[in-house]
Amino acid sequence: MEFSELRRLRSAFGTFLTGITVVTTRQGDGIPRGFTANSFTSVSLDPPMLLVCVDKQAESLDVFLESPGFGISILAENQIDLSVLFASKQPEKFEIAEWTDSPSGYPILEGACAWFDCEQCNQVDSGDHVVLFGKILNFGYNSKYGLGYIRGGYMTPGLEYSAGRAYGSDSPVVVGAIVEHDGKILLYDDPKNADVYLPASGLDGNSGSLQQLQSSLIDQGIWIVIDSLFAVYENEDHASQSIYYRASTRKVERLELFRPIDQIPWDGISSPALKSMLNRYIEESSRKRFGIYFGSDRNGIIQNLM
Ligand SMILES: Cc1cc2nc3c(=O)[nH]c(=O)nc-3n(C[C@H](O)[C@H](O)[C@H](O)COP(=O)(O)O)c2cc1C
Structure with a gap:
């Protein structure tokens, strides 16, 4: 052939x-x-x-x-x-x-x-x-x-079912994660735009996916395990959707990318949505009970997981 x-x-x-x-x-x-x-x-x-x-x-x-x-x-x-x-x-x-x-x-x-x-x-x-x-x-x-697995890409049926509202929309999707390792959180610094942000795929305006996010982290020597969905929200100004998961690590080669929870540079984070997501994460992780946020970057509800 x-x-x-x-x-x-x-x-x-x-x-x-x-x-x-x-x-x-x-x-x-x-x-x-x-x-x-x-x-x-x-x-x-x-x-x-x-x-x-x-x-x-x-x-x-x-x-x-x-x-x-x-x-x-x-x-x-x-x-x-x-x-x-x-x-x-x-x-x-x-x-x-x-x-x-x-x-x-x-x-x-x-x-x-x-x-x-x-x-x-x-x-x-x-x-x-x-x-x-x-x-x-x-x-x-x-x-x-x-x-x-379909057409060369992975599917996460349970997680996508919960995130169905975002995946079902025509607008581009940002897929990101709050990745915790030993009480520290993976955060990137973008000195050019003076911003601090979470790992995510689809930040360039093209729809991202969980697979892209995991592959890019593996390229940086960070192997993550998705623990649950954390937030699904619409960005009202940009007509885009964001899906954030909660993740832990299996293997980390670049510890320097992780910041202790009590040293998060809050002033450097420009996105109010990211700030409130991180705040909720820290509060919920101290109680060891996580919820899922559904809504927009301005208003939403938190659905508690059993
Ligand atoms: C999603 C996916 C499905 C795969 N399915 C098969 C398969 O059914 N049979 C197979 O021989 N290789 C399959 N492969 C390729 C093997 O996993 C890959 O070639 C692996 O390196 C073989 O290991 P080895 O060469 O060390 O034996 C698949 C790879 C992926 C990513």
């Missing part, structure tokens, strides 16, 4: 909304191996079976072909960073992620919304992939929403 035809086919496949899994095993010397896969499919209830397709280009292909079994973690919607991590060639994947062993000894990622412990029962060589069939020996799940 020609290259342009391949691209069209990839795009056509990409319209199919999937979840995201991380497939893991151990090589002969016990070292864990794993990669991100959206080719996971449930196959049979009785006997319980599933499948996943491994690219023949994957460095871990031989390890999976030789392994008696494998583990599958279905990622929760706040685990975009783990999807990015396990799709990378980072050698420290298993040092960065938190995990435990499945009963058969395959790594299962902490915080996933479901997991399966499988014995490998069949392999089918299929074009540029090998299909691995797993007989499910053990499994578990919880009530978290799973992470979605």
Whole structure:
């Protein structure tokens, strides 16, 4: 098939909304191996079976072909960073992620919304992939929403459902986060415009997304975990929407970007909306009870989370 035809086919496949899994095993010397896969499919209830397709280009292909079994973690919607991590060639994947062993000894990622412990029962060589069939020996799940993937981008169904009002509008969306690490908050300084602001994507007037925000933070060595939605509001003067999440960190390489909560340079923050969001954050984090603000940058209501 020609290259342009391949691209069209990839795009056509990409319209199919999937979840995201991380497939893991151990090589002969016990070292864990794993990669991100959206080719996971449930196959049979009785006997319980599933499948996943491994690219023949994957460095871990031989390890999976030789392994008696494998583990599958279905990622929760706040685990975009783990999807990015396990799709990378980072050698420290298993040092960065938190995990435990499945009963058969395959790594299962902490915080996933479901997991399966499988014995490998069949392999089918299929074009540029090998299909691995797993007989499910053990499994578990919880009530978290799973992470979605469509047209090359991530979807966070639960968070987006809550933020639906903003996403449903035609105006550009700023997607930002209050990221806390060890009692400090991630804040940027823009000396040129004498402003202090929170990390966000879409500040250039084009709509941002959670995925863009997380990718740009990963580029700065900051791996975040989205904890919950924090504020959804319309900016009355600019006809734009803002969505801010509350996030914690998994790994931070640039501690200097974080400021202690009692040293926030309030006078440097030009946006009244950001000021009031940060104030509410500090007040709510002392009570460890967070709400979600819905409204405009002038008026709104706070919906308390259970
Ligand atoms: C959203 C997403 C889905 C993916 N799905 C698959 C898949 O189903 N099968 C696969 O072999 N690779 C898939 N990949 C690519 C692998 O995660 C990636 O190539 C990884 O680096 C392979 O690891 P390895 O080369 O260290 O074995 C996917 C990547 C992403 C970002």
